[in-house]
Amino acid sequence: MVQLYNCHPYGSQLIVPTKQVPELFCCGRDSVFVTCAGGCKVEVFTVSGDLCQPLCSFNTLGKVLRMTYSDVGDYLVTIEEKNNISYLRAYMNWRCQATGTSRVSVRMVGLQMESLHSGTSKDQMEIIEMPLSEPPVCLACCPMRGDLLVGCKTKLVVFSLKYVSIHDTTLLDFERSLILHVTGMAILQVKFCAEYVSILSELEVLIVKLIPPSSEAAVATSRNLETQETLPDQGNQDPVPGSSPPLQPDDFVVCQRPVELTGEECKSCNVSVTPELTGLSSRSQSPSQVLHIMYRHFAPDFSEGISVENTRLHSLQLLPMYKTGRLVAGDQTSSPQRELLSLFCFFSMPHTGYLYTVGNVVELISVYRYPERSQQAVLTPQFLHVITSNNLLCYTVRCSAVAARDEDPYIDTTMKTCPPVSLDVCTLRMQLFIGLKAMEHFKNYIIILTKAHFEDVTEKGRNPKSSKKAGSVKGKVPVETEPNWNLYVVSTMSTIQLYNEMVEYSKKYDTMKTQSSIHLLSEAHLLVRAALMAPHLEDSAEKAELLAVYRESCASLGHCYSRLDTKYSHLALPYFKMSCLSMSEVINRVLSDELPQDRGKGFMFYLKHSLLEELDEELGEEMALKVLQIFNDTEPAQLPCVLCSPCMKNVCPKKAIGYLEKAESASNSGLVSLTKASMALRMNDPETCKNQMDQQPEMLLLCGFMNEPRLLLIHRNKEIIPTQMAFHLKETQPGLLVASIVALHENGKIKLKDAEIFFKVLCENSKDEENIPQMLVDFWEALLSTYPPDSVLHDILFKLSSRYVCRICKPQHICVSPLKNAEDLRNSCSHFGLISPWITKMVASESTSCYECGDLIKLQSLLCGPSMDIGSFLPFLEFIPDDDNTTLSIHIICETRLMEYEKSIDRLLDRCPEAVIQYARHELRDRSQALWWNKMLPELCSRIRESGNKNTIFISSLRDTLEVISTELELQDFVNLLPDDGVAAFFLPYLLNQNKRKLVT
Template sequence: MVRLYNCHPYGSQRIVPTKQVPEVFCCGGDSVFVTCAGGCKVEVFTVCKDLCQPLCSFNTLGKVLDMKYCDIGDYLVTIESKNNISALRTYVNWRCQATVSSRISVRMLGIRLESCHSGSAKDQMEIIEMPLSDPPLSLACCPMRGDLLVGCKSKLIIFSLKYMSVRDVPVLDFERSLILHVMGIIPTHITFCAGYIGISADLEVLLIKLMPTPSESPETTSPNQKELETVPDKEPKNPLPLQSHLRELDDFVMCQRPVELVGEECKSCSVLVTPESTGLSTDLTRPSQVYHVLYRRFAPDFSEGLSVENTRLHSLQLLPIYKTGFVIDSEETTPQKELLSLFCFFSLPHTGYLYTVANEVKQISVYRYPERSQQAVLTPQFLHVITSNNLQCFTVRCSAAAARDEDPYIDTTMKTCPPVTLDVCTLRMQLFIGLKAIDHFKNYIIILTKADIEDVTVKGKSPKTMHSWKSGSVKNKTLPETGPGWNLYVVSTMSTIQIYNELVEYSRRYDTMKTHGSIHLLSEAHLLVRASLMAPNVDEITEKAELIAAFKDSCASLGQCFSRLDTKHSHLTLPYFKMSGLSVSKVIQRVLSNEFSLDYGKGFMFYLKHTLFEELDEELSEDMALKALQIFSNREPSHLPYVLCSSCMANVCPKKAMDCLRKLESSSPSALISLTKASMALRMQDAKTCEIEIQRHPEMLLLCGFVDEPRLLMRHRSKEMIPTQMAYHFKDIQPGLLVASAVALHENSKIHLKNAEIFFKVLCEKMDDDENIPQMLVDFWEALLSTYPTESILQDILFKLSSHYVCRIRDLQQHTCVKPLKSPEDLRNSCSHFGIISPWISRLVSSETASCLDCGDLMKLQSLLCGPSMDIPSFLPLLKFIPEENNSNLSIHIICETRMMEYENAIERLLDRCPEAVIQYARHEIKNGSQALWWNKLLPELCHRIRQSESENKTLIASLRDTLEVISVELELQDFLNVLPDDGTAVFFLPYLLNQRKLDI
């Protein structure tokens, strides 16, 4: 569907002051090139600030049949005819013809430049003859690289643009780099851009892409090459002139079926393209691979008779859109444009088709013309179409598609763009009599009009008159040079800001309560501005600033329109208001100031909820906060607790908020509402009411309330963690509830471990003190272990806790004692990560009195090391911070040695420092496969130490007896005798021998 609006995209118009009837023209840069009927001369006119003035003129070597100008290289290429022979020529450095005394040189492509260039080459125009084996039929220039594409009857030839230096003079040259042999179609129109080539005939369009052959497989051939090898050397089965699509059979006209093929499907079409490399450059020595991108065939349209001219395709065009930045080529120092999106347009007399082809081949728009078109030009902002008497301007969707190519995630809650499928519209139908041709450059439209008596006479005839298709070929009428009327116009298009303002003003006609007309017009204005911002030539700061301001204004207007909707698209209110840059206050004011503000749409409520639920730096004023409170209280009261916890609502009146919460609680009470009321009570410094509200629910429900709304305790602002007033209250009154709440938040993925740690450090005002970790953070770590976190988090917490315990043990005399929430016994009972402390450890430290019994850090560390989860190797580096000055510290070292299975070292340490704990250690730790240590290590060591002691050591002797009891039971009699010492003290061991003997009997 095409919408029709009456806007004014066209501004002033100037007549190109050519003296004779224009025959062929083209434009580009800042110039218009014109050749007149029957002449061999090119006139050049410069266009600047709506002025069109002669710049220069130069003679050609023949009659110009077609010509194209290329911005890259600033050259003009022509197809000229002389003596009925067509030739291809390129005119370089033509601007010097503005000087009367300028020189002209002619050279053949491929001749050494040194031999034909003098020192004054920079002051002369150069004509480059490009010899071809077949007559050239069509031309196209690549707007990105400046390469030239020439179409012949059965081949396409690519000439690569080269920059050279001859005697320190920059010279432009070409090289024939690639020939594409085409079978199955005669290229009547071609287009070329970024390696993409478009070919069109009467009713067929083919788009191909050239890719270099991979160096890894130099023998690889394209699918088309393989297919071509199997085709006999004869004419293609489906030649492309229009008559091939029509077949007469008993007064019936038979046509081929329309078809559209994309990608791999194109292989089934009848058009074959074979590459042949002819270049000498290192990057073009291998033939390119040809990939089919799009093929489409149409059935002829005989709604206006069987005339050939009424059915042919026209205006094939490739339109590139570039990224905003530039890339530097590795071999050249000049910046190169980087392609973002590529669009392909072609048109039938009554219908135009627009495709995006760079990243995904997809049809994005179909244009229906009210009357038969003659030609069209596509720009990033508009499609300009001429009929016999009308210049029409259609909107395009190129910027919408390009925006999604640049950012595939553009359709989110943060940003969006009008859809590519948005209905196209006609902005203007400007009357011109006798329109013949159209071209476009920068902000100008060039149109050629020729009106004569025959045109006026023919216009009165019925267009529905049916003629025989055999005589359908319309002969070109030679217009006399002194015809009744001809003109070549330069029509300036209005600036983007002017058209934008007109579209916005136009949208107000549709600005009713719930209409889509205003949204469509504002979307058109938005895409118009977006297209201008994506243009690579937006360099002026003032122009760009105006476009950015218009872009934000369009986003605000679209957001306001969607805010009144209750449809599936109402959610777009949020991203459009986000992109507008408006504050929440201004958005509320903008919506409330509207005459339809009495009924808030779903879109506005969607925006307000999501915005107030986010952590924003903005704080609403008391009046604005009150309005937001009233809006939610009336429309969605269930969201009041979440809204009141927003940082934006910091200035809301707590008393009025309490009234709204009481009203809500009367219908649906919950722990979240009570917690929110408690928060409001703290704002009013009413601690008693706060305690009453908290005590109304058990702790488990309170934890669920905090999980539902974490902002009751903590808020983010500019990447900072800010505890709330309620958090500080719980810190002093109910620290256990605060820690349990943080654990619940972490367990439900509402807060990361790092943020939770920052929260407790800020809460305890020890953010910059890495040495003195707040006890509440330690309580959090200990409580978090009871939730059995994942392995990565578990090891992180275990390391942090063990490091903290080591620091506290090391500075036992200096640290400030703070009673923890859980004792070592509580931790062992609630969490399996804390193990049971072995009896030998208790015996080892029983002779010492800890200086701080309230903390229990030593016992916690002992229990942690005895547990199954602690990674002992990661803890070993911390041992160097624990001196062995007392048995308490020694126990940590021995536990680590035991966990590392270094029992011999542990036994020696115990015999040195606490022999009475040796047997308990052995009984508890030396088991199963390690029992040989009893008789191989412990027994000899005890005997040795007893002999070395000057006085009788009852502890060692008692340990020896206990050891003998174990050995006598575990070993056979002969083995037992073998381990006994042979120093004559067998009497001492006699009772154990007798006992062993009894056991054997």
């Protein structure tokens, strides 16, 4: 693994034209701020392209000890010293000094802005003084909101940036909103971003998150703090009797062991941060809570004495990355802010740097080893820049890989991917500078301060061996000799230019069976990803160019992985997908390699998955033949699946059959026969198709369709397209076609809605919602035999009922023979019930088309079955007439299912009295049996009287009724039921029968 790549991330360099020796500098937006040694003045230089020119200068009120710039608010804040007293000042509207004006106003923070004079000019610089109870030590500005964090010896003070409109003028002001009291840690550096605060001492790093009072996390944190306060103080307990006396601090040097704590573990660290709200707008609220995120303590290295220089921490930073294209509205007068996506924390020891992600999870993602002692390090979304005494180092970072996964947790799929966060870091460049002292970064520039004494320059030019010998006689340099100093503005190379160089560099390893080429291409890919996530990019020509490079990067990575035979070879698929290359372009790119063995598992994995997907692309005949040859050489068993792909539509059928015959000799299966039959149909050879189908039993053909549904249907642009084989089976073997679709649905390979669309398109009436094809009805009926879940069952029952009713109500419809009649359906599943004898009696005398087609019988059977919900069917009754016995039977079935027996009896006596006895024998049982004598007997007697004893059907029915009653009732009850109209001779035989039965018992 090559750790050092000799690329060129640095381009041209400019010299900041300051005339005196720079002491401090900072930068931001388009400016560089410089203070010279011993001076009370800030010089500002503007950087634009290849020019670095003076912009303006302004005086400070004391010697500048620290300063930093905030891009949000465009202000400079300084720690100044005058008469051994430290001051904190913020310089607002300093750009007006470039116009030559010298107007300056000084005010204290917290001043009532309304008291300002109405004629306050926009062309004057404002200095805001911020008094503190302790001398300030360090500064930090929030890159998202522009708030200021000031570190003192024992506390941190947060000043919130405010936009105030006064006299039609928007002014900037600060509000002292929060004080964080820190105990157990000496504050040397602080950083501030959104709600996160990081603190650095000589050997410790602490990261905390400020929780708003209203959030649930604040409540939980408050409870945890209360729990900690109630714990006994172990440090003040009396020693245990018999134990050794405690060690005296003067006797030993006690060194803490290195420790790293995250999350809940941070509670055990000895550093506490206590919040105190001070802002006027927050007085009524409860104090904010502080959540410890990460704590790390390093052990000092005393190998060279008691100094901690070998382990002293430096270069603390918090780096935010933002969600692409998402803005969060700020105040009414402020500009919108980017939405935070990921947050990274970096800090460094003299020889090692540590990069953590602290946004969603806390995790150490990279460790950087420096070849020599570092002076300072600066982290950017693309690189880590480190200066030693004489070298500027450029390391790769993993920020874009983390941010990509934070933005899309499902990024590592077959459709998309990203180089791993665990990818080894590497050095891109070691650039020589003599006397490096300090470094800053903004945009695409790095500001470097060098101060080289005369002996440093001469020593650098000597031979190392000779310098050892001449070390004792080295000439002395006068103390008053001025050092050679320079302040450089070094431009970093454009992303695209550096990407191209890294790609060219990777070709050195292209022919080697190592990961070096992929590693460098992954670095280049992450470089482009980071550039695309830059907040200033928006929609521009630069973004379009970067997107083109991004796709080319994905194609290059896909090509590399396609030649591998390792566990990572599958990454060829998502990278080729992200490249937006067509399948033909990918195949040509891979086949262009001189060595055919370079087509590894990665390429085959891509090819198989692409052919399995429902792509719109159709390969040409020549390209399709190449694909066949590839699979014939590598995986001939996959040929049937390859030929079923829509991409292979243009393949030569004759040549395809030739390849299939070779595959069939090794494995004779139904799938191969079906594929050959499909190819024969493409050649308009139905005879060969029939022969191939006849070679296999129907069950094997059904399994073949199960293994490869694309023989029957293709998904394209959310449309269902039946294949030529499906149309052929519709005419020749409709039962096999319906059974195949049912099996596909049962195994989850096609949705019910898609199957219905398939049959509608197949029968060429996809837009006619009323005309349901018979084959679709056959599919619904066949699907019932698979006993689908209740949700599907009720849906199918409703559709079948609707279809049967529609045909019954339109007796002139075209009768198409179904695959199964009512008897077949009753034998295949229990959802269709036995038809009662009285129903058969009713329709025996009728002859209608719906009866001949079986729709009426199927509906009657469905209504008699156990699965049909009669309540959902009732709305259909409004459309079913009752003018004949066939349709009347449907009404009476529903009434009977609703237990409306009396109404049904009346209808039968009026319309079909010959069926009333069979109805009563079948339905009037158990609790409804009393209707025999309470309903049937009185009704029959009444109707016989009305007809003058001439209706033989009523008389016959009455005899049957009396037969049932005489066997069910006692003699006395039976006599009481007889009518009192004097016609006793008619009932005499039944009375005698009752009497004999009574004597026998």
